[in-house]
Amino acid sequence: MVLGWGRRKNSHRRGRKPEMELVIPNHFRCPVSLDLMKDPVTLSTGITYDRESIERWFEDGNYTCPVTNQILRNFDLIPNHTLRIMIQDWCVDNKQHGVERIPTPRIPINPAEVSEVLLHIKASARRSDPFGCSELVQKIKRWGEESERNKRCIVENGASGALASAFDAFANDSVETHAGVLEEILSALNWTFPLQLEAQKCLGSKASLRCMVWFLKHQDLSGKHKAIVALKELLSFGDQQNLEALAEIEGVNELLVGLINKGISPTITKASLAVILYMVSSSYPSCGKMKTAFIETGLVSLVLEILIDSEKSQSEKALGILDSLCTCEQGREKAYGNALTVPVLVKKILRVSALATEYSVSAIWKLCKNGDDEGERVLVEALQVGAFQKLLLILQVGCGDYTKEKATELLKLLNPYRAGLECTETADFKNLKRSF
Structure with a gap:
């Protein structure tokens, strides 16, 4: 047949x-x-x-x-x-x-070939030989582009560790002198994620972090893209030493906010939001100081504007940032002063994802919990845009323990203000007067 x-x-x-x-x-x-x-x-x-x-x-x-x-x-x-x-x-x-001739397949690479090239990459980095290293990295990239099998073979045999080690070596020598080979290495690193332990240590060094920040400042769109994606991947492991080292780099907060504000590309915006979220939601010693620095750049207003019309991933990150910034007094003050805060937070409840709902409820609770005049104003405004109905619905459809606890507390806080207030949900922000 x-x-x-x-x-x-x-x-x-x-x-x-x-x-x-x-x-x-x-x-x-x-x-x-x-x-x-x-x-x-x-x-x-x-x-x-x-x-x-x-x-x-x-x-x-x-x-x-x-x-x-x-x-x-x-x-x-x-x-x-x-x-x-x-x-x-x-x-x-x-x-x-209409039948096309099938090309003659290339012979797949084997682990021994990969290991040999990776050893030469490390050796060329130790010798500060950018041209030799660049040729070897390009060879690795060509292999990876030939097939998924080759790519898996490269990753499984320690490519991320060898590439990150070479990156650290050249970054320690001179970023400006070796910018070309450093970008070549970052490009190869971008498809070896998730990073292995050796790669995490090398990319988390002060020299490597400063190099990636330098890329964000001085390189073109392609260089910025590679650096911010690598930075996001590194911080995703939650190592507090990496977060602390990045926070110590002068001007990094203004730089990250500027990347978002300029809207260079969706990928850079999303990765920058992720990096900021890691930096403001951790518990490393200088986190409070870093939050203040971000707040002074106008980050609260920026994430609120992003939240008006953004897709799921961006919304979750922006809400996570806003929730973290509301843990400190300066962040709450900026949120109180922005007419978008309450309507946006209420709108996002049950509209995006379970994580977005958790962040939204948590942020509203932080704005209301102190019982001062501003907290009372937030409660009244939240009622007017339908918060009570949504919080009841959260308890009915099910949610995490943290969200359930905060939703219950908010319902108790809102209840005394319900009389005479119209509870309606609204998603229309066009008549709101923005504070920026």
């Missing part, structure tokens, strides 16, 4: 007889995917599969030959060059039917 190519030639046109459907010979098809094989390889059982399909089969935890169901004693994949040439010839013969 043979299976169809999946497309018929036009038939019945001008009364002609239907033409035969182009078919792919069965022995050209992978037994797993049933697609035309691009890189046929043979197992020890003698059955041939497409390399990508059989590797995925093994990665899923299978230890047998899919056709014979035999347990494999080895997982060697022997290229079937004869069959591959036959498939390529068949493609050429059927070019008129």
Whole structure:
């Protein structure tokens, strides 16, 4: 039996007889995917599969030959060059039917090759040889671009640690002198995430952090993108030493807020929000001082404007930042002075995600908990934009313990003010007078 190519030639046109459907010979098809094989390889059982399909089969935890169901004693994949040439010839013969010739596959790299290149990358960095290191990094990138299998092989054999070590070495020497190779390394690092422990330590050094901040200040869009993404990845592990070291770099708060304010690109904006969130929501010794520095840059007003119209990921990060800033008095003062604060926070409850709801309820609670005049004003305004209804709904649909506790406390605080106040939900901010 043979299976169809999946497309018929036009038939019945001008009364002609239907033409035969182009078919792919069965022995050209992978037994797993049933697609035309691009890189046929043979197992020890003698059955041939497409390399990508059989590797995925093994990665899923299978230890047998899919056709014979035999347990494999080895997982060697022997290229079937004869069959591959036959498939390529068949493609050429059927070019008129829209079949494209399958290119000759490159030989996949192996762990030994990767380890050797990574050792040379470290050695060239120790010698302060930017040209030699750059060539090796480009080789790693070319390998990774050839196939997902190559990329996995590179990552699994310690690429992130070797690249981060080289980055730290060149950053310690001179950022300005080695900017080219440093950006090349960052580019390769960007697809080796998540970072291994060695890479975390190297990228978290003072020299590496200062280098990434320098990139954010002085490099073009591509350089900024690579640096902020790497910085976000590094801080995501929650190492307080990295957060402290970054906070000590002069002007880093103004720089990050400026990247968001300029709206250079969605990726940079999102990554910058993530970096700020890590910096203001941790418990490292100078966190309070860093919050104050961010507040003085106008960050409260900026995240409120972002929240008016933003997608899920940006909303969660912006709400997380606002909630963290409301833990200190200066942050609450800025929030009290902005007409968008209460309507935006109430609007985001149950509108974005469970995490966004948690941040919104927490921020409102922090603005109301002190029982002063400003807190009372927030309670009244929250009632007028439908907070009571939403908080009741939160308890009904279910939520985390923290959110449930804060929602219950807010309902108690709101209840005395309900008489005579209209509780309506509104999502219309166009008539609000902004404070910026």
